[in-house]
Structures are given as C-alpha cells and as structure tokens.
Amino acid sequence: QVQLQESGPGLVKPSQTLSLTCTVSGGSISSGSNYWSWIRQPAGKGLEWIGRIYTSGNTNYNPSLKSRVTISIDTSKNQFSLKLTSVTAADTAVYYCARGRDQVAQLDQWGQGTLVAVSS
Amino acid sequence: DIVMTQSPDSLAVSLGEGATINCKSSQSVLFSSNSKNYLAWYQQKPGQPPNLLIYWASTRESGVPDRFSGSGSGTDFTLTISSLQPEDVAVYYCQQYYSTPPTFGQGTKLEIK
Numbered sequence: 001q002v003q004l005q006e007s008g009p010g011l012v013k014p015s016q017t018l019s020l021t022c023t024v025s026g027g028s029i030s031s032g033s034n035y036w037s038w039i040r041q042p043a044g045k046g047l048e049w050i051g052r053i054y055t056s057g058n059t060n061y062n063p064s065l066k067s068r069v070t071i072s073i074d075t076s077k078n079q080f081s082l083k084l085t086s087v088t089a090a091d092t093a094v095y096y097c098a099r100g101r102d103q104v105a106q107l108d109q110w111g112q113g114t115l116v117a118v119s120s
Numbered sequence: 121d122i123v124m125t126q127s128p129d130s131l132a133v134s135l136g137e138g139a140t141i142n143c144k145s146s147q148s149v150l151f152s153s154n155s156k157n158y159l160a161w162y163q164q165k166p167g168q169p170p171n172l173l174i175y176w177a178s179t180r181e182s183g184v185p186d187r188f189s190g191s192g193s194g195t196d197f198t199l200t201i202s203s204l205q206p207e208d209v210a211v212y213y214c215q216q217y218y219s220t221p222p223t224f225g226q227g228t229k230l231e232i233k
Contacts, residue, residue: 046227047215096169105176105217110169
C-alpha cells in the first residue's frame with residue numbers, strides 16, 4: 001500500500017517561502033494514471049485544494065493561490081514538493097499531500113499532514 | 121469555482137440509527153460523455169487526514185463498510201450511514217472533481233446522541 005509523508009519546517013516567517021516535500025513509499029510515483037496533490041486545512045476549518053502535478057510535470061493550481069504556488073516532482077526520489085511564496089498568517093494550516101486517481105478524480109491516499117505556522 | 125454546500129452543518133444520531141448528509145453543487149458535476157458524477161465523500165476523524173469513502177457519487181472505496189452509501193446525480197447528492205457505529209463520529213466532506221479547482225463542502229460534523 002502506498003504511503004505518503006510530508007516533511008518541512010513547522011514555522012515560517014511572514015513574507016518568506018513555505019517549502020514542503022512529500023515522500024511516497026510502497027510504490028512508484030510514476031505508476032498508473034495517478035496524480036499528486038497538495039491540500040491544506042486551517043485549524044478548525046475546511047479543506048482547500050492547492051494544486052496537483054502529474055508525472056509528466058504538468059501542473060494545475062488553485063487560481064486563488066496560483067501567483068504564489070509552485071509544485072514540482074522528482075521521480076528519481078519518489079517525491080513531490082510544494083513552494084508557497086510571500087506567506088502570511090492566513091497561510092497557517094495543516095498541509096496534506098495526497099494521491100489522486102484516474103487523472104482528475106478522487107484522492108485515495110493521504111499523508112498524515114504537517115502543521116505549518118506563519119509567525120515572526 | 122463550483123461551490124459545494126452541505127447540510128446540515130452538524131447532526132446527532134443515536135447508535136444504530138441512520139444518518140443522512142446532503143451535498144449540493146452550484147452546477148452539475150455529471151459528465152455527459154461517460155454518465156459519471158464527479159463527486160466524492162470523505163470522512164475525517166480528529167487529528168487524522170481525510171479518508172476516502174465514496175467516489176463517482178456511489179462507488180464505495182475498498183475496505184469501507186457497506187453501511188456507508190452514496191447516491192444522487194447532477195447537483196444533489198446524499199451520503200447515508202445505515203446504522204451508526206461509535207467509530208463513525210467524524211466530520212464528513214463532499215468534494216467535486218468535475219472542474220478545476222476541485223472544491224470541498226464545508227463539512228458536516230456527526231456526533232452520537
């Protein structure tokens with residue numbers, strides 16, 4: 001069974017760049033018709049889709065974040081990454097990485113999530 | 121963006137009783153070329169990531185108990201739990217993946233009465 005694990009700093013200063021990596025184990029990040037996503041959840045609130053990447057390197061981003069987000073993939077390391085620039089307190093959230101199925105469809109495997117706080 | 125609206129925001133149900141959660145999309149998520157509804161349901165327990173329950177509106181994910189079922193088409197969908205168990209206490213989210221960005225409902229908190 002594929003497992004996903006987020007890693008990265010838990011504290012980022014305002015105006016700086018948030019950087020997270022998701023490591024995929026138990027299977028190849030390049031297999032099948034899967035895609036790889038980032039989703040975030042502020043404390044006590046709902047889920048916000050950030051974006052996704054395919055093994056081809058093609059990406060889609062949430063228009064609300066598009067100017068600040070970059071998602072990349074390293075198939076040799078079985079990892080994909082998130083960069084979010086110019087962060088503010090509003091970007092404080094639990095960040096999840098997840099696997100999506102069938103090119104655009106449901107998210108069937110999620111990481112445990114990592115809390116990132118934006119504070120000076 | 122497609123707006124997903126769930127109702128109710130919270131509900132309390134007795135053990136063994138049924139629970140129904142509704143989800144309405146601001147536009148149809150039925151793809152006419154394959155007759156599939158691009159709608160999923162997730163369960164999120166405290167301190168855990170969301171867990172996929174249902175996809176294509178009514179297909180149960182492998183390993184999900186058969187007391188969970190999904191129905192609906194177009195813009196109106198329902199998640200039904202036939203006989204509530206203690207481990208079903210959670211927040212439930214619907215999600216559309218018909219268009220980018222995929223969007224989630226605000227969540228429905230299910231508790232034991």
